Amino acid sequence: MAAAAEEALAPAGALGGLVRDFVAGHQDGPAAEVAADVKSGRCTVLQVVEALGSCLENPEPRTRGRGIQLLSQVLLQCHPLLLEKEVVHLTLFYENQLKDHHLVIPSVLQGLRALSMSDVLPPGLAVSVLKAIFQEVHVQSLTQMDRHTVYSIITNFMRTREEGPFVEELFEVTSCYFPVDFTPPPNDPHGIQREDLILSLRAVLASTPRFAEFLLPLLLEKVDSEMLSAKLDSLQTLNACCAVYGQKELKDYLPSLWTSIRREVFQTSSERVEAEGLAALHSLSACLSRSVLEADAEDLLDSFLSSILEDCRHHLCEPDMKLVWPSAKLLQAAAGASARACDRVTSTVIPLLLEQFNRHSQSSQRRTILEMLLGFLKLQQKWGNEDKDEIPLSSFKTPLCSLVSLALADPSTQLQLVGIRALTVLGAQPGLLSTQDLELAIDHLYRLSFLEEESQSCSLAAMEASGTLATLYPTVFISHLVPRLAEELHTGDTELASGEGPSYQARRLRCLQALSAVSTHASIVRETLPMLLQYLRHVHRGKNANSNEVIAVCRSLHLVAGQCQQEPESCWYFHQTAVPCLLALAVQASMPDKDLPNPGKLLLEEEVLAAMVSVISTASTHLSPELAAQSVALVVPLFLDGDVSFLSENSFPSKFLPFQNSSSEQKRLVALLMAFVCSLPKNVEIPQLDRLMQELLTLSCHHDRLFSCTAAAKCFAGLLNKHPAGQQLDEFLQKAMEKVETGLSPGPYRSQAFTLLLWVTKALVLRYHPLSSCLTERLMGLLSDAELGPAAADGFSLLMADCPDVLHRAGHAEIRIMFRQRFFTDSVPALVQGFHAAPQNVKPNYLKGLSHVLNSLPKPVLLPELPTLLSLLLEALSCTDSVVQLSTLSCLQPLLLDAPQVMSLHIDTLVTKFLNLSCSPSMAVRIAALQCIHALTRLPTPVLLPYKMQVIRALAKPLDDKKRLVRREAVTARGAWFLLGSPGS
């Protein structure tokens, strides 16, 4: 018994302590503790009130305020726990406190805000609270924070409750701030922005349909005013209102609203007003479409759209076409809101536009009309498919098709382009076009695809449209377009002997493009891929083969591979068909065949291999793990053991063993191995990995051509990057480091060893491997190497860049998003230190390495770090390397704007160096230097004045620079220097 009593007292005692601490002190911590106690049930709200007891009656208003503040903070956290009875008592208590001293009011409002969020607040109390607030407090003279609290209370009530008799009062107290005109004071501790106020006021105003009769006239008045911001705010608020309004609220105001919106769009003074006007019209139309009609009510949507059509249609027909665009935009905004609105508008407008098209004969006018028509067709497409028996647009099909045909046959490229877009939209409407229509369309697209060079945009658009339509109608394209392209490829080819004119070649290239563009459906790929591969075989054996054509075939294959990626079956088909074929051709080319004509070696050229790498890589990244495993079990033995059995043509005069004592031609093909194994998903196991890695390492530091060594190093790095952490990875790394160290010692393989080091470092930096810092250090050490220093400096650029063929995201490489930032933080201090310690002749290498790192990061990330680099940057200004100069200038420019005081200390150096660099042979450096000279004018004027005449005189020279872009910067900079210290600036 006694123990229980003690237990009950103990928390009360503790509570009393917390309350005293809070009320007396200036720390807010105890409030959180009390709230936690209430939440956990260790004490009740009632106990808190009791504990506050005397301090709520304290004569000192600050003390009372502090007491209420504590209670309010507890309520803000605990309002869901309150019972209805408690809410009633607390509400009455708080209403009473509204009469208290103004110092107390902010805390009272907070408490009421907490109560307004309670779900058990009895309905009548909301009215009573609002009444008390408006009676006792002059809301308009509260601080922003407190006004915001009042709005929150109102918004909370609006959400759930009837506010009955107070609609107009409430409206007045809130609407007097509309439209919000507020500029945040400097150093505002609350950080309230104008936009915050606009949005919260809008939330209140648009919270209930009951405000409609007061709000709509106000909005109309403000839209009609001269102030841009008032127009915008009113239109946006109207837009928000449409979400809660219905026919009833809008009915009386529709004519005026339409008149105002129409005026704003017709006499548009700003694009934003136009856009907001159109958005508001869209919402009005959506709101009317949504409203449920009473039996005897008029359908307001119909009459509203009728008045819009009435006011706009004649503009569509006027011969001078002055207001056609605004009219079309208004009609489209209204029509876009619902299926019903769309039907109503398009059924009137489409026939009208069809007629107008035929009435005008100039291409430019026809283009405008077709563009408008296109907008309405797209709307039909959006709304058309909703449970209708009839296919939308089918009644207009014949005139629409002939109109599009006219456009496609017109000599104007612009009209053709719109025609192509219209064709795509019509084609996308299921069931609309017949096979005959499509065949006719394909004839047009075929012709447009082969247009002359100057209408390239049109042929590209035609090919893209073929691709889009082919996904929907593959059989028509297979029967009608693919055979013609095949024939075209062939025809161009038979002319080879007689005329190898550029036009034939251009046509063949266009044909290859068209073939890849149309390969957007699995069934089409089965037709086109064999064709492309056959053509590749044919081309590289031909007498007059040239690498451009082989590369063009590879580009087409690459595009098709990309289009196959999303569909697993197509993806596998492509992989299974193309990869063995490409490998077979390459292996064939690498054979030491004396009879093989020279062009057969085409496939071994660096550029051609690069093109093949992207095909193989794209064909491998999206394979499922099972199929990838199946494929890797064939490809790896091909390279390790010369197992050629799976290749499409596999009788070769000698063995293919690129890693053994083979010819350098065979070794080049390691690039293709890389394209495949480095693109596979991470979880695919690679057979004989140990042996493969060993072979790659050996080849990477081989005496062979650099190309094969680099390919081997890249392949090794690509595999290393994805390999899971563990003993095997450590072993690979250890072997690689031994190889690097051996190679770097004086001898013939230093360059190869350096390349290996660079790629291995990149592989580890990307995945945040712990060893990466150690390798980076090794790389930095090479900056002072007499032979490898410059290459090491440029290596930093490779570390930071995205590679197109290996260690890239598409190939599933392990890449941490922030690796560049991390590398910057880890390596820059060491680079700076190295720079200071290095002998004079190698210092530029450090600066260049640093420049590459700085260049790879966005300026805002760098800005906080730059001051610590300042002394280095100032020294770098004297470096003769233009990469260093450019990166230094681009780092200094934001510093001048951001830290003018610090920079002022170096004014003499800065002026001299910048002026020198403004005469650099590199245009980019001259531009950057002049931008810095301009930025100098942000420094305090007294610092600059002694240099004014010198700078103005010196800048006379770049005013006559041979490059316009340089002159432009010189003009800006010189103009700004003239204004320094001069009256009126």
Added chain:
Amino acid sequence: MVGASSGAGLGGLLENANPLIYQRSGERPITAGEEDDQVPDSIDDREIFDLIRSINDPEHPLTLEELNVVEQVRVKVNDKESTVAVEFTPTIPHCSMATLIGLSIKVKLIRSLPERFKMDVHITPGTHASEHAVNKQLADKERVAAALENSHLLEVVNQCLSARS
């Protein structure tokens, strides 16, 4: 030279309170040739027009381009012979700002063009009541130099040449 008349216009009522406003031309698109280090770009009409189109009008918060006071067709440059001729059109025939506008154009060209250029700034024939007198003032080197010694005038010119914020 224009000290007295400019004061009246600046402080008092606007002479032409509701001018017609013309659209600004966009930034000049950058061509591949302009980005090529090796290819020289000659100074052409558009380049000169870009120098003066953004000059602020002394009495409206608008640029000379927006008021159609300057137009690209009224700019003639010959880079080889180092000559520039600019015609400007005051918004109304009795505009007291005409000399001041001409002076601003002239100063902008002096500050922005290589010294080799000979500059001629004058009113579009037939568009201003005191066309001849204004042209004469603008052509007189010494009077232009003297005008820029006058700190009040310099202030107004500098305001016209400051970048709009």
